[in-house]
Amino acid sequence: MRISEQAKQENRSRILDKAAEIFTGKGFEDSTTRDIALAAGLAAGTLFNYFPSKETLAMTMVSEALVQGREDYLRRCTGREDLAEELFLFVASGLRRLRPLRPFLGPVLERSLSPFPRKNVCHEGETARQEHLAAVQAILVRQGFTEAPDYVAMTMYWSLYLGILAFWSNDTSPNQEASQALIDYSIRMFVQLITGSGAAGGDEHAE
Amino acid sequence: MRSDKIIETELLELLPKDRANDPTGKRLAELLARISMKKIPVNSFSRIWTLGSLQARVTAGYLAYWLRSRFRNADEKQRLKSEAHLAAALQLFGAMGYLRGAVMKVGQMLANLPEVVPEEFAEVLSALHFEAPPMHFAMVREVFLDEFGREPEELFATFDRQAFAAASLGQVHRARLHSGEEVAVKIQYPGIARTIKADLRNLRLLLQPLCLTIDWQDTLAKLADIERMLLMETDYTQEAMFCKLARSAFTAADQVVVPRIYDDYSTARVLTAEYLPGCHINDFLATDPGQGERDHFTRLLTVATYRLYYRLHWLPADPHPGNFIFMPDGRLGLIDFGCTLMLNDEEWIFSNVAIQAALDRDLPGLNRSMARACRFDDPDDMEPDHLEVIRQGFYWFMEPWQQEGLFDFGDRDFFMRGIDNVMEATRKGYTRSLPMTIWSNRFTFGGRAFCYKLKGRCEFRDIYLQESAGVQPNHT
Numbered sequence A: 001m002r003i004s005e006q007a008k009q010e011n012r013s014r015i016l017d018k019a020a021e022i023f024t025g026k027g028f029e030d031s032t033t034r035d036i037a038l039a040a041g042l043a044a045g046t047l048f049n050y051f052p053s054k055e056t057l058a059m060t061m062v063s064e065a066l067v068q069g070r071e072d073y074l075r076r077c078t079g080r081e082d083l084a085e086e087l088f089l090f091v092a093s094g095l096r097r098l099r100p101l102r103p104f105l106g107p108v109l110e111r112s113l114s115p116f117p118r119k120n121v122c123h124e125g126e127t128a129r130q131e132h133l134a135a136v137q138a139i140l141v142r143q144g145f146t147e148a149p150d151y152v153a154m155t156m157y158w159s160l161y162l163g164i165l166a167f168w169s170n171d172t173s174p175n176q177e178a179s180q181a182l183i184d185y186s187i188r189m190f191v192q193l194i195t196g197s198g199a200a201g202g203d204e205h206a207e
Numbered sequence B: 001m002r003s004d005k006i007i008e009t010e011l012l013e014l015l016p017k018d019r020a021n022d023p024t025g026k027r028l029a030e031l032l033a034r035i036s037m038k039k040i041p042v043n044s045f046s047r048i049w050t051l052g053s054l055q056a057r058v059t060a061g062y063l064a065y066w067l068r069s070r071f072r073n074a075d076e077k078q079r080l081k082s083e084a085h086l087a088a089a090l091q092l093f094g095a096m097g098y099l100r101g102a103v104m105k106v107g108q109m110l111a112n113l114p115e116v117v118p119e120e121f122a123e124v125l126s127a128l129h130f131e132a133p134p135m136h137f138a139m140v141r142e143v144f145l146d147e148f149g150r151e152p153e154e155l156f157a158t159f160d161r162q163a164f165a166a167a168s169l170g171q172v173h174r175a176r177l178h179s180g181e182e183v184a185v186k187i188q189y190p191g192i193a194r195t196i197k198a199d200l201r202n203l204r205l206l207l208q209p210l211c212l213t214i215d216w217q218d219t220l221a222k223l224a225d226i227e228r229m230l231l232m233e234t235d236y237t238q239e240a241m242f243c244k245l246a247r248s249a250f251t252a253a254d255q256v257v258v259p260r261i262y263d264d265y266s267t268a269r270v271l272t273a274e275y276l277p278g279c280h281i282n283d284f285l286a287t288d289p290g291q292g293e294r295d296h297f298t299r300l301l302t303v304a305t306y307r308l309y310y311r312l313h314w315l316p317a318d319p320h321p322g323n324f325i326f327m328p329d330g331r332l333g334l335i336d337f338g339c340t341l342m343l344n345d346e347e348w349i350f351s352n353v354a355i356q357a358a359l360d361r362d363l364p365g366l367n368r369s370m371a372r373a374c375r376f377d378d379p380d381d382m383e384p385d386h387l388e389v390i391r392q393g394f395y396w397f398m399e400p401w402q403q404e405g406l407f408d409f410g411d412r413d414f415f416m417r418g419i420d421n422v423m424e425a426t427r428k429g430y431t432r433s434l435p436m437t438i439w440s441n442r443f444t445f446g447g448r449a450f451c452y453k454l455k456g457r458c459e460f461r462d463i464y465l466q467e468s469a470g471v472q473p474n475h476t
Helices: A005-026 A033-040 A044-050 A054-076 A083-113 A123-142 A151-169 A174-195 B004-014 B026-037 B054-069 B076-096 B100-112 B119-129 B137-148 B192-211 B216-233 B236-248 B281-286 B291-312 B345-359 B363-373 B384-402 B412-427 B436-454 B460-469
Strands: B158-167 B170-176 B182-188 B270-274 B314-316 B324-326 B332-334 B340-342
Touching (some): A005 A033, A005 A044, A005 A054, A005 A083, A033 A044, A054 A123, A083 A174, A123 A151, A151 A174, B026 B054, B158 B182, B192 B216, B281 B436, B291 B314, B291 B332, B291 B436, B291 B460, B314 B436, B340 B436, B345 B363, B363 B384, B384 B412, B384 B460, B412 B436
Antiparallel strands (some): B324 B332
């Protein structure tokens, strides 16, 4: 039986909603696609028409949150930010949108965003990575960089970002305030790396 | 980047001088230079305050001075050993720094433990207090989203991106409410409380070898009290409560203003208060005010502090110059009540019994109070010289209370006698005392250093009589 595009969209968003509930309740590892299909009132087979795996499902949520985060950042950006501040705004806006998913995010990100070579690359994860890095490139261009940073700089950026995500997903401080300090410091490190300059007082000491 | 030579010259000027062993301050400067060459892993909170900066080194210098004073009478071997510990401690002090707020507070307090309070120190501290803020605006916005769910520009009609002052553990931005009022918005660094705890843990760790012999338990008790007060400062809800109580203690006729707090714009991490126009003491002094103006503000400051003491049983224990606003219309503004010690009934009675004994010239009674302040059961348990030095300090404190007419707080001899007494007590190791005395000393010396700088006079005894007449009985 063919169903309408609208019904498809409804199914899709119902699956995502239910999956978020179940992941939050049972954790990502202990949840099954069967649980999710059941909760969404669908046959397990039908669910696979929408999302081929549990991982894809979770990563879709992550991607959508990050897209929203990117929109937030563009809306919030005043054009008066310097490089470090603009990167901070970008990263923090994304994390804010990811916040509702935080309870189950650790294993999802570990599987989907791992920088190690894997047999099954998560398509959504790879897209999220590329979009994130493209946004960073756009920030660099806006901040007056004429050359794109080389793979070393971008790999370091990505490593720092993954480090932030890993720490943040496990950060027990109120409002993940400890992560805020980590983001700030990580970004300053990156800015220092690509500009070759000290970002703030006190850096002379580290020379 | 500034040349090292200039930094070294300035450093030498700013460092405390040990009259006997290091009259030029050169040895201390060398020690600091040596330590600042060493690499320590800095954390996100210390990027501003490694020992690379002049201010940090000056602060460390005072810390070194204080630590060293404990080994003045030690033998050479012990001194060398202590020097090694000192280097280690100072290095860590450099790493502690990001929270310039917290570190400066600790530095300030260490300086105000009754050990070192040379008058220049107030200068150094006030300069450090108004450092450029390290939180960029994007971070401020995140704090706002967490605290209010809204951006600063949404919450306020206007909001300055740049902070205009550093504050206790945060920074202050100017803003305007939609209803038109000008306000000062204080924002706290994310995660400062845990850094304070970590910093104090480190401090304890590093002070340990230095304090093995003398009153270590006493030092621990004081550090615990400092930690308690610092953590209390991180709760802006409590500060808001202090502000409101303080505000209610003054009328328009008093010419003392405590800014109004805007609750709808305040949380535990953000405090929005009425903006008070005016300047701080250095700018005020730069206008070359006449004696009348100096006396006027000295009187207001005295009324303000003793009103809070007698009516609310408070010691406003952060008499930092930045907390007093000289308003153009002649009023005195009091801001920042983060570090306020509320005396409990026992402390309040204890404090007044001592004051009364001094006023009545009741020597046995005064001795009993002094012994208690030094944590002895009985004056006879104290060495006579110990008792004498502490008592002299208290007499110094009480001098203004006993003089009829104008008291001149700008009198250099008077101020230096107070400093000398503290130095003597330190030199002789008479530092054991109730934790409360950290704050009462800070209250006294901070206030007197301020009035000394102001070269102001007031009829202190009249003010005391007037304010103590409005005394509130015990809270409980």
